[in-house]
Amino acid sequence: MxxxxxxxxxxxxxxxxxxxxxxxxxxxxxxxxxxxxxxxxxxxxxxxxxxxxxxxxxxxxxxxxxxxxxxxxxxxxxxxxxxxxxxxxxxxxxxxxxxxxxxxxxxxxxxxxxxxxxxxxxxxxxxxxxxxxxxxxxxxxxxxxxxxxxxxxxxxxxxxxxxxxxxxxxxGCSLIEVNGSLHQFIMGDRAHPQIGNIKDMLSEMSNKLKEADYT
Known part of the structure; x- marks a missing residue:
């Protein structure tokens, strides 16, 4: 013990x-x-x-x-x-x-x-x-x-x-649970059904970072 x-x-x-x-x-x-x-x-x-x-x-x-x-x-x-x-x-x-x-x-x-x-x-x-x-x-x-x-x-x-x-x-593989659904991401994989939305969000985040002078 x-x-x-x-x-x-x-x-x-x-x-x-x-x-x-x-x-x-x-x-x-x-x-x-x-x-x-x-x-x-x-x-x-x-x-x-x-x-x-x-x-x-x-x-x-x-x-x-x-x-x-x-x-x-x-x-x-x-x-x-x-x-x-x-x-x-x-x-x-x-x-x-x-x-x-x-x-x-x-x-x-x-x-x-x-x-x-x-x-x-x-x-x-x-x-x-x-x-x-x-x-x-x-x-x-x-x-x-x-x-x-x-x-x-x-x-x-x-x-x-x-x-x-x-x-x-x-x-490499990562998993995340959102609203009770499990999402799996594999490096280089584009098979996720919401990949378009994900790429749009990443682009938006990247632009906001640049506007904030983050390198």
Missing amino acids: WTALMKGYGMHGFGDEALKLFADMERFGINPNDITFIGLLNACSHVGLVAEGKRIFKEMVHEYGLVPKIEHYGCMVDLLGRAGLLHEAHEMIKAMPIRPNTIVWGALLAACKLHKNPYMGEMAATELLEMEPRTCGYNILTSNLYAASNRWNDVAGVRRDMQDLGVRKEP
Whole structure:
């Protein structure tokens, strides 16, 4: 029950509350398990509590004698990566006593895209694509990373590799409910019965934005 509450706080961005709850749990003499620490580290990651996350990770090992699993390392790489500590995150991956999986490398790749570090991102992408070359998401993330750095030849190379492997990106889809009716929109699709009205409204919105000097 304590763990479920902590995970709930963390999921909704209340990292400080999750840490306070953990302190209460310790005060009541209830020992946390490995899942408790996954929830705590996730909570720290979502709100950027880097120092607290490092402390929690050490406490798990040295005070409670729990051996970190791949999920704990994934949380730590995500925590450090989101905070822009990419080299520290990479050092943690290299020091892991177990083989890093796609979750760990994927967390580093996402952080490299966020902080625009294509060189370390390329290394993470290489590891990922060796493990799962047919996973569309990793290929697209790598392509976007190159695009953000204007490396268009590399973007073309990723797309070409996807084509050679037969990897296809599913088109983006969004859903909206209006007056009890569900409307689906797929990227590039013109099949909606009210597409004419939708295009007119978009044009009107665009004109009003221009009149308001919005760029």
